Amino acid sequence: MSKSRYQAPRGTRDILPEEAGRWRWALDSFAELAERFGYGQVISPMFEDLGVFLRLGENTDVVTKEMFTFQDKDPKTPQDLALRPELTASICRAFAQHRPITPWKVWYAGPQFRYEKPQAGRFRQFVQVGAEIIGENDPAADAEIISLAWRFYESLGLKHITLQMNSLGDAETRGVYNQELHSYLSSKAESLSANSRDTLEKNPLRVLDSKREEDLEIIRAAPTIQEFLTTEDANHFELVCEELNSVGIPFVLSPRLVRGLDYYTRTTFEFTADKLQTAQNAVGGGGRYDGLIEELGGPPTQGIGFALGIDRILLACEAEELDLGPIKPLDAFVVDLTGGSQATQITDELRANGLGVDRSFGNRSIKAQMKVADRSEALFAIIVGDDELEKNEVTLRDLRGDGSQERIPRTSLVAALIASIEGRYSE
């Protein structure tokens, strides 16, 4: 096959029907679960004023390297806009704009855009599902958010997910810790990788995220933020852990866990899929961001949430060999040998009765139509030839079983087909 002139842009891809069923299954499962937890959906714009996203951190890759930006076309209202790289900032912007009653419990799903170097499990357009609780400081809220994510992985059948937990304290604590970390890492700068030396000057915390061999030993011996937490923050974290224990959600404490975005305070967490390669094994993450809404012009309001990457979750499902989103086959395929208008009427009637039905077009031969019927994987074929039409009957042929067929009155087709399908599923 020759290569077509246009391809999906680098870092993006088409999800074709064979795969799209799994996506719908995962997304529907999340929507159903989040609603059951008492969260309402928010559908926000895919682009926002660039300023909304600058709050993610002036030294984060997401802001400095990965934003898809463009200008409003109207010269009278020049505005820098950006495709959303994540949804927490948009949710906080929406909260500051609409001022709903708190706690505001919301969920979302949709594509995000980051200009990253594409590789397995890392895309420039990827889909996240997520949830946020705005305006609640209770550690039980942290535990509920984490358990929503955990129960979602469980509902898909994933068994090899690790939850890593940490607390980053408040902005003040982080400031002090940053300085300590900076001086510790500076004292070892000569042995650090060139990349980490560079990161150290911009954002010492991010050095802890390095996976480079030469950095690991130094990182292992680095001071942890736990030593700097205020009693209040340490208590909050302990209560979150107790709550998780009380509902049987396992986790590991990762005192050096840092996140790629800068707005986090207190509880932070990440979910990794043990069956994926480390470069793409983060299947979700989140935490508290108690200062973000104020920075976006809202009243001082706490928040906590998570986002999970569906692209990677589906890779993890494959790696665990899970049966992904069973696709229901079509109930019937109509083969019309009398010109096509019988197929139009029969498909319409059957679909109105809730059945899954397809047909072919173009008045093709019986052989050609039966081939398409077979390929459609429908359970039954409904065949209408001249003889059937004259006697006001149809032929119902079993396509998946023994291939048997029977003539039935056209008027009892719906009932007969439903009975045959039920018979098929009870076999």
Ligand code: HAM
């Ligand atoms: P994040 O860690 O940047 O957090 O992204 C969350 C998840 O999105 C990652 O764990 C990963 O599964 C997926 N993801 C991120 N980038 C890519 C990519 N290039 N390709 C494929 N998947 C990707 C956030 O976005 C925060 N908004 C989470 C949050 C919500 N924090 C508080 N509330």
